[in-house]
């Protein structure tokens with residue numbers, strides 16, 4: 501007889517239960533207090549109870565934790581300088597959704613060599629998140645695999661559901677049970693409806709298949725996550741960060757009975773994947789906000805120590821320190837300059 505199942509499976513390695521991995525990298529009480537406070541501040545911005553601009557900035561993906569921490573240390577100083585006008589949250593992205601194939605991030609392949617040591621990746625991710633929190637920086641990530649949150653979500657202050665998964669029921673269900681505020685990107689075509697429908701679904705209670713802290717499959721029932729908002733990231737139809745597109749989004753949110761809270765991604769489709777255009781997009785977002793559009797609650801930047809992106813895969817010892825191996829990013833000097841300029845622009849005394 502020919503086999504009936506696992507015909508295309510070459511290995512299936514058990515992972516430790518989430519509780520085991522968490523006990524290897526436990527969350528300290530001071531970190532929990534910081535995470536709860538940061539989530540509350542983000543929520544207050546989303547709901548218009550805090551006038552600051554939420555800025556989610558950092559590498560497209562973390563591939564080298566030493567360079568990532570160097571970035572986080574600089575970011576902490578910058579965040580402190582602008583804290584009266586902006587809440588800076590660091591992109592700590594470990595899971596990359598690919599258009600076709602490619603490196604899928606530090607959780608899936610922490611050694612960057614195709615060995616796909618997921619257990620090591622999860623532990624590395626937890627340690628890195630813990631280090632960033634210890635620096636006093638709120639953490640942001642994209643949650644892609646629906647099992648991952650059980651291992652790391654307690655160390656995350658804000659999450660995104662990406663353009664490729666906003667339309668997925670699995671991700672909407674997952675979002676309905678997450679403890680942090682969360683943004684849904686518009687679809688890759690530039691369409692808003694998947695994100696609007698995602699917010700409607702994620703704010704409702706859901707029951708679905710999940711994994712418990714003991715690692716066993718379980719039936720999870722959630723109460724719904726009330727802290728969801730849309731992220732405009734542009735798409736195949738072009739950018740959507742201009743005042744006209746933002747106004748149309750606001751109208752659609754209101755017509756759908758949703759809070760008009762809009763984050764705008766200065767990267768991806770809005771800069772046509774050209775990181776040199778990102779500063780101008782960010783400046784346009786800040787102008788809209790300064791012009792009185794309070795529905796613009798935040799902005800996103802892909803930023804790294806070094807600008808641009810490098811070819812990957814390539815021999816690891818030839819990688820440029822602090823340069824992206826996924827999307828091209830703006831460099832640190834540009835990041836610092838545009839954020840400090842924005843803080844000056846947003847000064848109500850100006």
Ligand SMILES: O=C[C@H](O)[C@H](O)COP(=O)(O)O
Nearest residue numbers: 560596597598599600602827
């Ligand atoms: O932000 C990251 C990328 O845009 C996303 O993961 C898709 O990348 P790819 O088109 O290079 O696969």
Ligand SMILES: C=C(OP(=O)(O)O)C(=O)O
Nearest residue numbers: 597662663664685733768
């Ligand atoms: C993958 C990302 O974005 P998007 O879903 O908008 O492509 C990202 O922000 O890393």
